[in-house]
Amino acid sequence: PGSGKSTALVRLLLEEAEQGKLSKIPVLVELRYYQTSVLDLIRDFCQRHRLWLESAAIEQLLFQGQLLLLVDGINELPSDQARRDLQGFRNKYQDTPMIFTTRDLGVGGDLDIAKKLEMQPLTEVQTQQFIRKYLPEQGEQLLKQLGPRLRELGQTPLLLMMLCSVFLKNHNQVPANLGSVFRQFTQIYDNKLKQDIPASGESRRWWHRLLQHLAWVMSRGESLKEIQVAIPRQQAEDLLTEFLQGKVAHPEDCALCWLEDLLKYHLIQLSAEDKIEFRHQLIQEYYTAEYLLKLLPSLSDEELKREYLNYLKWTATLVLMLELVDSQAQAVRVVKLALEVDLLLGARLAGAVKPKWQEQTVSLVAGLEVSQLFKVELLGLTKSERAVYFLNQALEDEDYDVRRRAAYALGNIGTEAAITALISALEDQDSDVRQRAAYALGAIGTEAAITALISALEDQDSDVRQRAAYALGNIGTEAAIPALISALEDEDSDVRWRAAEALGKIGSEAAIPALIRTLEAQDSLVRWRAAEALGKIGTEAAITALIRVLEDENYSMGESAASALGKIGTEAAITALIRAIEAQDSLVRVSAASALGKIGSEAAIPALISAVEDQESSVRGSAASALGKIGTEAAIPALIRAIEAQDSLVRGSAASALGKIGSEAAIPALIRAIEDQESSVRSRAASALGKIGSEAAIPALIRAVEDQDSLVRRSAAEALGKIGTEAAITALIRAIEAQDSLVRVSAASALGKIGTEAAITALISALKDQKFVTANNGNTFDEAIETLQAIQEGFKFYNYTLTQPHLPPAKPNPICPMNQKQHSPSTTVERNQVFISYSHQDKIWLERLQTMLKPLMRNQTISVWDDTRIRAGAKWREEITKALAVAKVAVLMVSSNFLASDFIAEQELPPLLKAAEQQGLTIIWVYLSACMYKESEIGDYQAAHNLSKPLNTLDDGERDLVLLYICQEIKAAAT
Numbered sequence: 001p002g003s004g005k006s007t008a009l010v011r012l013l014l015e016e017a018e019q020g021k022l023s024k025i026p027v028l029v030e031l032r033y034y035q036t037s038v039l040d041l042i043r044d045f046c047q048r049h050r051l052w053l054e055s056a057a058i059e060q061l062l063f064q065g066q067l068l069l070l071v072d073g074i075n076e077l078p079s080d081q082a083r084r085d086l087q088g089f090r091n092k093y094q095d096t097p098m099i100f101t102t103r104d105l106g107v108g109g110d111l112d113i114a115k116k117l118e119m120q121p122l123t124e125v126q127t128q129q130f131i132r133k134y135l136p137e138q139g140e141q142l143l144k145q146l147g148p149r150l151r152e153l154g155q156t157p158l159l160l161m162m163l164c165s166v167f168l169k170n171h172n173q174v175p176a177n178l179g180s181v182f183r184q185f186t187q188i189y190d191n192k193l194k195q196d197i198p199a200s201g202e203s204r205r206w207w208h209r210l211l212q213h214l215a216w217v218m219s220r221g222e223s224l225k226e227i228q229v230a231i232p233r234q235q236a237e238d239l240l241t242e243f244l245q246g247k248v249a250h251p252e253d254c255a256l257c258w259l260e261d262l263l264k265y266h267l268i269q270l271s272a273e274d275k276i277e278f279r280h281q282l283i284q285e286y287y288t289a290e291y292l293l294k295l296l297p298s299l300s301d302e303e304l305k306r307e308y309l310n311y312l313k314w315t316a317t318l319v320l321m322l323e324l325v326d327s328q329a330q331a332v333r334v335v336k337l338a339l340e341v342d343l344l345l346g347a348r349l350a351g352a353v354k355p356k357w358q359e360q361t362v363s364l365v366a367g368l369e370v371s372q373l374f375k376v377e378l379l380g381l382t383k384s385e386r387a388v389y390f391l392n393q394a395l396e397d398e399d400y401d402v403r404r405r406a407a408y409a410l411g412n413i414g415t416e417a418a419i420t421a422l423i424s425a426l427e428d429q430d431s432d433v434r435q436r437a438a439y440a441l442g443a444i445g446t447e448a449a450i451t452a453l454i455s456a457l458e459d460q461d462s463d464v465r466q467r468a469a470y471a472l473g474n475i476g477t478e479a480a481i482p483a484l485i486s487a488l489e490d491e492d493s494d495v496r497w498r499a500a501e502a503l504g505k506i507g508s509e510a511a512i513p514a515l516i517r518t519l520e521a522q523d524s525l526v527r528w529r530a531a532e533a534l535g536k537i538g539t540e541a542a543i544t545a546l547i548r549v550l551e552d553e554n555y556s557m558g559e560s561a562a563s564a565l566g567k568i569g570t571e572a573a574i575t576a577l578i579r580a581i582e583a584q585d586s587l588v589r590v591s592a593a594s595a596l597g598k599i600g601s602e603a604a605i606p607a608l609i610s611a612v613e614d615q616e617s618s619v620r621g622s623a624a625s626a627l628g629k630i631g632t633e634a635a636i637p638a639l640i641r642a643i644e645a646q647d648s649l650v651r652g653s654a655a656s657a658l659g660k661i662g663s664e665a666a667i668p669a670l671i672r673a674i675e676d677q678e679s680s681v682r683s684r685a686a687s688a689l690g691k692i693g694s695e696a697a698i699p700a701l702i703r704a705v706e707d708q709d710s711l712v713r714r715s716a717a718e719a720l721g722k723i724g725t726e727a728a729i730t731a732l733i734r735a736i737e738a739q740d741s742l743v744r745v746s747a748a749s750a751l752g753k754i755g756t757e758a759a760i761t762a763l764i765s766a767l768k769d770q771k772f773v774t775a776n777n778g779n780t781f782d783e784a785i786e787t788l789q790a791i792q793e794g795f796k797f798y799n800y801t802l803t804q805p806h807l808p809p810a811k812p813n814p815i816c817p818m819n820q821k822q823h824s825p826s827t828t829v830e831r832n833q834v835f836i837s838y839s840h841q842d843k844i845w846l847e848r849l850q851t852m853l854k855p856l857m858r859n860q861t862i863s864v865w866d867d868t869r870i871r872a873g874a875k876w877r878e879e880i881t882k883a884l885a886v887a888k889v890a891v892l893m894v895s896s897n898f899l900a901s902d903f904i905a906e907q908e909l910p911p912l913l914k915a916a917e918q919q920g921l922t923i924i925w926v927y928l929s930a931c932m933y934k935e936s937e938i939g940d941y942q943a944a945h946n947l948s949k950p951l952n953t954l955d956d957g958e959r960d961l962v963l964l965y966i967c968q969e970i971k972a973a974a975t
Contacts, residue, residue: 001103001156001158001280001281001282001316002156002157002158002159002280002282003119003120003121003155003156003157003158004119004156004157004158005072005101005102005103005119006072006073006101007157008101009028009070009072009099009101010028012026012070012099013026013028013070016068024065024066024067024068024097025061025066025067025068026067026068026070027042027045027046027067027068027069027070028045028070028072029041029042029045029069029070029071029072030072030073030271031071031072031073031074031076031077031082031086032072032073032076032229032230032277033230033271033273033275034077034078034082037085037089038071038085038086038089039055039058039059039089040055042058042067042069043055043058044273046058062093062095062096063093063095064095065095065096065097066096067096068096068097068098068099069096069097069098069099070098070099071086071098071099071100071101072100072101073101073102073103073229074086074100074101074102074111075102075103075104076103076229076281078221078222078226078228079223079226086111087111090111091693094662100113103281104793121151121155121156122154122155122156122157122160123445123475123476124150124151124445124446124447125447125476125477127150127151127154127160128143128150130154130157130160131143131154131160131164134160134161134164135164135167135168138167138168138172141172142163142164142167142172142174145172145173145174146174147416149174149415151414151415151444151446152178152383152414152415153174153175153178153181158280158282159178159181162181162182162185163175163181165185165188166181166184166185166188169184169188170184170188176354176355177323177354177355178320178323179286179289179320179321179322179323179324180323180324182282182283182286182289182320183286183290183324186208186211186267186283186286186287202248203254203257203258203261206244206248206254206258207258207261207262207266210240210243210258210259210262211262211266211267211268211287212287212288212290212291213239213240213243213291214236214239214240214268214276214287215278215284215285215286215287215288215291216287216288216291216292217239218231218284218288219284219285219288219313219314219317221313224307224311224796224797225311225312225313225795225796225797226313226796227313229277229278229281229284230271230273230275230276230277231275231276231277232274232275232276233259233270233274233275233276235276236259236276237255237256237259240255240258240259241255243255259276263276267279267283282316285316285317285320286320288317289317289318289320289321289324290321290324292308292314292317292318292321293321293324293325296321296325296330296334297327297330301333301337304334304337305337305340305341305802306802309334309337309338309341309342309345309798310341310342310797310798310799310802311796311797311798312792312793312795312796312797312798313796315345315348318334318338318349318352319348319349319352322334322335322349322352322353322354323352323353323354325353325354328357328360331353331354331357331361332353332357332360332361332364334349334353335349335350335353335361335364336364338350339364339365339368341798341799341802342792342798342799343368343370343374343378344378344381344785344788344789345798346364346365346378347365347378347379347381347382348381348382349361350362350364350365350382350384351381351382351383351384351387355384355385355386358382358384358385358386359386361382361384362379362382362384362386362387362390363386365378365379365382365387366379366387366390370768371770371773371774372394372397372399372402373399373401373402373405373773373774373781374767374773374781376391376394376402376405376406376409377405377409377781377785379391379394379409380405380408380409380410380412380413381412382413383412383413383414384413385413385415385417385418387409387413388410388413388415388417388418388421391406391409391410391413391418391421392406392421394406394409395407395421395425395428395433400432401774403430403432403433403436404432404433404436406436407422407425407433407436407437407439407440408436408439408440408443410422410437410440411439411440411441411443411444412443414443414444414446418444419441419444419446419448419449422437422440422441422444422449423437423441423448423449423452425437426438426441426452426453426455426456426464431459431461431463431464434456434459434461434464434467435461435463435464435466435467436467438453438456438464438467438468438470438471439467439470439471441453441471442467442470442471442472442473442474442475443471443474445474445475445476446475447475447477449471449475450472450475450477450479450480453468453471453472453475453480454468454472454480454483456468457469457472457483457484457486457487457495462490462491462492462494462495463494465487465490465492465495465498466492466494466495466498467498469484469487469495469498469499469501469502470498470501470502472484472502473498473501473502473503473504473505473506474502474505476505476506476507477506478506478508478510480502480506481503481506481508481510481511484499484502484503484506484511485499485503485511485514487499488500488503488514488515488518488530493523493525493526496518496521496523496526496529497523497525497526497528497529497530498529500515500518500526500529500530500532500533501529501532501533503515503533504529504532504533504534504535504536504537505533505536507536507537508537509537511533511537512534512537515530515533515534515537516530516534518530519531574596574599574601574603574604577592577595577596577599577604578592578596578603578604578607580592581593581596581607581608581611581623589611589614589616589619589622590616590618590619590622591622593608593611593619593622593623593625593626594622594625594626596608596626596630597622597625597626597627597628597629597630598626598629601630602630604626604630605627605630605634605635608623608626608627608630608635609623609627609634609635609638611623612624612627612638612639612641612642617645617647617649617650618649620642620645620647620649620650620653621647621649621650621652621653622653624639624642624650624653624654624656624657625653625656625657627639627657627661628653628656628657628658628659628660628661629657629660633661633663633665635657635661636658636661636663636665636666639654639657639658639661639666640654640658640665640666640669642654643655643658643669643670643672643673644669648676648678648680648681651673651676651678651681652678652680652681652683652684653684655670655673655681655684655685655687655688656684656687656688658670658688658692659684659687659688659689659690659691659692660688660691662691662692662693663692664692664694664696666688666692667689667692667694667696667697670685670688670689670692670697671685671689671696671697671700673685674686674689674700674701674703674704679707679708679709679711679712680711682704682707682709682712682715683709683711683712683714683715684715686701686704686712686715686716686718686719687715687718687719689701689719689723690715690718690719690720690721690722690723691719691722693722693723694723695723697719697723698720698723701716701719701720701723702716702720702731704716705717705720705731705735705747706731710740710742710743713735713740713743713746714740714742714743714746715746717735717743717746717747717749717750718746718749718750720750721746721749721750721753722750722753724753735747744766745784745787748766748784748787748788748791749787749790749791760788760791760792760795760798760799761968764788766784767781767784767785767788772784832863832886832888833863833864833865833883833886833887833888833889834853834862834863834864834865834887834888834889834890834891834970834974835865835866835883835884835887835889835890835891835912836849836864836865836866836890836891836893837866837890837891837892837893837898837904837908837909837912838866838892838893838898839893839895839897839898839900839901839904841897842893842895842897842898842928845893845895845926845928845951846866846868846893848959848963849891849893849926849963849966849967850864850866852960852963852964852966852967853967853970856967856970856971861971861974861975862970862971862974862975865883865887867879867880880907880908881911884908884911884912884915885911887912887915887921888921888922888973888974889921889922889923889924889970889973889974890912890915890916890921890922890923890924891924891925891926891970892909892912892923892924892925892926892938893925893926893928894925894926894927894928894931894933894938895928895929895931896929896930896931896932898928898931899931899932899933899936909937909938913937916941922973922974923941924944924966924969924970924973925938925941925943925944926943926944926945926951926966927943927945927947927950927951928950928951928952929950929951929952930950944965944966944969945962945965945966946962949962951963
């Protein structure tokens with residue numbers, strides 16, 4: 001937030017519009033104003049700029065690819081329906097180039113866009129430049145006071161602007177924390193207005209409270225998950241009128257007048273759609289935090305968890321609020337409750353409280369009973385200097401993964417104490433610790449580490465040297481160029497290619513001669529990295545030199561030069577690359593085809609279609625891949641032929657290319673390819689079907705989830721997630737229990753994309769499993785954490801159980817051991833079965849429950865009894881009596897049919913209710929359909945799910961989700 005995403009789009013809009021001859025019409029689409037459709041937003045933008053187009057004309061331009069859409073704020077869409085509309089819009093107009101921004105990829109998803117850019121925090125050098133430019137006289141004083149807190153308070157241009165403004169008006173003093181920066185910034189705004197604006201004193205006295213109330217109502221939104229970032233002006237007037245009722249005379253007149261003052265002079269503005277919005281979402285979150293701060297003492301623990309902590313839309317607000325809380329007891333209380341909701345959330349909030357209380361809150365995290373690896377991850381999330389002590393201890397842990405994670409966590413914290421610890425760790429006797437410390441210092445990006453990192457380029461361990469080169473490239477200082485040029489001659493090839501990569505990141509022309517020489521290196525990876533570095537530098541001098549090398553007789557250099565020209569992406573190289581696609585050396589042809597694909601010009605299509613028939617399979621594969629990147633439908637027939645080629649590499653490349661083009665014409669060929677004898681082809685075909693997104697592929701993909709090859713299973717799971725069909729849920733739930741960890745993670749991610757909250761529960765459970773956490777050297781843990789956070793962001797809550805109604809039972813609930821009555825072992829029959837009681841007229845619901853329970857029954861986790869197990873000729877009443885006697889859990893399928901059954905009322909319920917009271921039987925009842933359950937004894941027990949939604953009122957997807965949740969409750973009670 002505040003990094004300049006929206007500003008970048010506006011700048012691009014201006015740059016495109018200022019071109020003398022427009023190839024495409026640039027249109028800014030601001031999703032925060034979404035009401036009916038994306039098409040309407042485009043039309044409104046055009047009309048504001050006096051381009052009067054009807055929807056049909058706009059659609060024609062979209063189909064022809066005549067517009068360049070700059071789409072801002074996926075995360076600000078008001079509803080799931082709006083997000084579905086955006087996804088459908090993008091799929092419909094695939095020929096129109098679009099650039100999207102979002103605060104995070106979890107909210108609204110990534111729309112299956114492969115190319116992603118992440119706005120990085122400002123580096124230390126950039127921050128210093130900003131401050132010195134903004135405050136030419138006081139800048140050095142501010143930098144001196146900030147010291148190691150520069151990274152904490154100045155990661156984005158917006159925050160830096162606020163910080164500089166506060167410093168200037170606050171007697172050249174730096175605020176205590178980010179919350180104080182916001183508070184003082186808005187107060188300065190108020191004070192400035194008092195001097196400059198001819199508004200009444202009474203109006204000014206109300207401004208802060210009016211802005212808080214407005215922000216609060218907008219942030220609460222119309223649902224638990226969504227906020228409003230813009231509301232109609234009339235709605236804002238009504239809100240303020242209602243707020244002022246009983247507080248001032250003539251509340252309606254005051255609301256209208258004072259709102260007008262705020263729009264003219266304060267931190268809200270009127271959009272082109274006549275909507276009220278704050279000048280930035282961060283400002284809205286700050287005023288909401290001030291409101292929540294006043295409300296905090298009156299909120300019960302349960303309210304705080306269920307209505308605020310559990311929903312992601314409140315997280316940024318809670319962070320700001322905690323920075324303003326003056327009560328230690330309240331601050332610690334919020335962190336404790338957050339840890340109950342979600343450990344990752346609690347860790348983040350532990351570092352948000354005022355520094356003087358962080359010793360206590362960080363100790364709460366350090367004292368958690370979780371694996372050491374998970375604990376180090378959580379300590380890093382606090383970003384608190386108080387965590388440095390615990391992380392320093394973790395640097396001495398005998399487990400490599402723990403030490404590695406500790407160094408990474410110290411990099412996240414990035415304070416002076418952490419930097420000092422990491423520089424010291426560069427001298428550690430263990431090379432694993434030294435290399436991770438080097439990496440973390442690079443992530444911090446501090447110039448304080450340059451000298452130590454240059455020294456580390458001479459380390460005896462090659463892994464440390466390559467990490468040091470990587471870190472110097474991240475810091476991006478020209479002071480490192482001589483040392484990195486020397487490292488191009490290192491005895492270890494990994495160090496050489498890391499040095500080449502770092503020189504490319506620094507981007508200085510001083511490195512070009514050395515990198516050109518490196519194109520002759522024996523090691524292919526070093527040559528490729530040197531080519532990539534030249535591509536990143538991308539100056540005219542580099543392009544000219546690379547074209548000259550491409551036409552040289554040295555084929556290995558020609559291969560690398562072609563690659564570099566592809567990285568630069570210049571059309572000036574197309575002619576030379578088309579000639580190179582017919583070169584004698586196949587490696588040059590491969591690189592030339594790949595480069596043409598990256599440049600993406602349709603001028604290369606004829607040459608690439610010819611290359612699909614090349615005698616070398618590697619060239620054919622590269623050409624197929626390039627055609628996929630260019631994305632022309634003219635290539636589809638050639639690619640469908642190639643998917644039947646003899647060489648598996650060609651078949652795989654063709655499958656991938658067809659997926660990138662995304663035409664449904666390729667589906668039959670890809671479904672056949674999913675049965676290919678080569679697992680790599682099957683995997684690529686599954687991925688391609690996922691990209692095309694047709695439901696026709698679902699049966700084949702469900703079968704592929706059971707493929708003998710783990711990569712195929714993983715690709716199939718990911719593809720099902722992209723298609724988003726509920727028909728795949730059962731297969732994916734089975735896949736989440738697979739032995740292969742990557743298959744499990746892919747299945748969990750797919751479940752999240754389809755939209756099942758059960759994935760959250762499954763992942764949280766897996767993260768408590770030591771074996772799961774340590775699998776694959778911690779890589780499984782990394783993917784699981786990332787997947788969990790993405791799913792939570794998508795659902796906009798942390799903990800599914802807290803979204804269910806909180807209904808305290810009227811009777812002591814036998815589910816809780818503390819409420820169970822003690823009974824004599826001598827009179828107690830061992831209860832070890834799940835007994836299902838139902839009306840035969842509701843048999844379809846029994847079958848649905850049995851289907852969901854089947855995995856637990858198959859692996860003998862539970863034993864289930866219902867009257868379908870009574871054999872023909874058996875004494876059914878005795879069988880039922882025996883089953884009742886050994887039941888540990890009774891599941892009641894409650895409906896009007898159930899309550900009307902005399903047999904159930906007289907023969908089954910009495911012994912079950914008696915056992916629940918006296919012998920610890922757990923009763924779980926399922927609300928099938930509307931009925932008078934309150935008039936029966938069942939109403940005294942808590943249902944297993946939300947009573948406002950009987951199962952027969954839910955659609956298939958919701959019903960399966962609730963049944964899954966019920967089965968988890970049955971499992972918990974039975975085991």
